[in-house]
Amino acid sequence: MSRFNRFGAQPKVKVVKTGANGTDYVDYKDVENLRRMMSPNGKIHARKRNSATAKEQRMISQAIKRARFLGLLPYTSATL
Numbered sequence: 695m696s697r698f699n700r701f702g703a704q705p706k707v708k709v710v711k712t713g714a715n716g717t718d719y720v721d722y723k724d725v726e727n728l729r730r731m732m733s734p735n736g737k738i739h740a741r742k743r744n745s746a747t748a749k750e751q752r753m754i755s756q757a758i759k760r761a762r763f764l765g766l767l768p769y770t771s772a773t774l
Contacts, residue, residue: 704772708741708745708746709721709724709727709728709730709731709754709757710746710750710754714764715725718749718750718753719753720750720753720754720756720757721757722756722757722758722760722761722764722766722770723761725761725766728754728758728761728767729767731744731758732755732758732767734771735770735771736768736769736770738754738755738758
């Protein structure tokens, strides 16, 4: 089975995980998945593009901001 759908675009990636106690979270150290939630210029994609709920989108944006602060992700496209 192909990774691409019939239009040639990659399928949407879910980064929200469920912990052992049943709570949902987004891992800020999972840089590869977080990078897919950003545009090439470094902007965070919209909720509709990420196919996330409002709560999940808030967790995604918070995780991206934490990863940027720790230096795991760049703020701008100069280093993407």
